[in-house]
Amino acid sequence: MNMTPFDEAERRIWDGRAAAYARSFAGLCAHTVPALLDAAGVGPGARVLDVGTGTGAVAAAACRARAIVSAVDAEPDMTLWTAEAVPEADVRVAALPELPFVDGTFDAVLANFVLNHVGRPRAAAAELRRVTGDCGRVAVSLWGDERGAGQSLARQAVAAAGLGLPPALPPIAPEEDFPLTEEGVAALLSGAGFTGVVCETVRFEHRVDPERWWAGTAGGVGPVGALVAAQPQDVIDAVRKEFDALVQPLLGDDGLATLPHVALLASGSA
Template sequence: MSTHPTGSGQDPIAHLIAQLDALDAMPEAQWLRSRTYELLAAGPGRRVVDVGCGPGRAVGELSGLGAEATGIDLDPQMLRVARERHPKADLRAADLAELPFADGTLDGYRADKVLHTVADPGHALAEARRVLVPGGRAVLAGQDWDTFVIDAKDAALTRTIVRSRADLVTSPRAARGHRSLLLGAGFTEVGVEVHTAVFTGAAALPMLAVFASAARDAGAITSTEYEAWLADQRQRAGTDRLFVAVPLFVAVGTRT
């Protein structure tokens, strides 16, 4: 997960967890998680890993489906929260590049909004293939950081903000490469779906503020431009004219 400073003085991980909780509670996000579980064929007798598990929501839901689910994350605060929320879950501190499983021992691998945080997503997918049994599935989900669509008065400034935010991400275009990453790692029966999350209310304002403050702090826009752009978005939210669309790319591949 991305943990860039929020600019608000709040602990960045606590702020990120709050953002994830709000987003994960949305009906669209709930549906998309369910779709990834379906693609994993998660259920009784299936051993699956959720990499970059964060606060552990997916691990809890996968366990509720009867799967033997393990969550891994490198951030100790994320794992602490996950263990508080899911005390019976199997949660481990581990790196995507070095999974704590023997060769060919898992039926499913799930990476949701996490591959953009690693410098070499291809290596992560090679590691996914290593731990999966023949016939096991890898399911990847994530947003492309260059393709946030934001309605705004100043289109050029908006492009600068989106591009600047994307430049702070380790692998901002990993999601558009999901298919190639799976094929490159030797997966077959690769399929791709695109689902679009649409935000039209004030709940999107904190996300937009993070984008704009990141651009300001990086020197891509001025403080005056920052204030003007956010004022436009607040005015839109107040008159029911705010519009943000985020394409989410979901890919599945089978380990041969």
């Protein structure tokens, strides 16, 4: 597959990050899993594809629902993690917009926070449609333009420490890009051939041990994490000091931080 510069940058960022992601941001991204399964009508015997499985939260939930589950991820480290965590799933290395399945293979296709991470999102949405069988369902979640306070914590800490923000990812081609809004995501799926598409804004609070939240950044997860992890220890310590100060007002009596987040969740029929 010919990767775009955006895709190549994403591969570099996520290379070898499965363990760091599993102990930090995986818990955050799991919030939308039940809603995705509901939106796609996942139940016993359904043929389900988990695209961009990460460390397997969607695949595991679909298996618990007694579905027949396949899962793919572009990052080999993630697929190894998922294959061990969800042994009943068929787990493969594969990346949008080229999936190793014949047309109409699946009753439900799920993509949890994946379309933010592909360089050709319109082609990716069309590929989701290709592998969805007649009368099948798709359900996707994305980070949109609106962000909750918890989503900017690491960036604020980096800026406060004087490190500056990470360089922007290479741009997506204008003909492939789409607005990160309810209307934009709905139009993306409708343009790919799905019908009855609905998209809603989902707001939730992620309660987490600050140490686990910091572990994602310190472990190099995402663009901000990659920037921090590449710094000398004194700079990392300075960012951590700012992080601790920013998270302090968000702590409850149990020591957990309450981090508001905002996402988009869309679904439709083939």
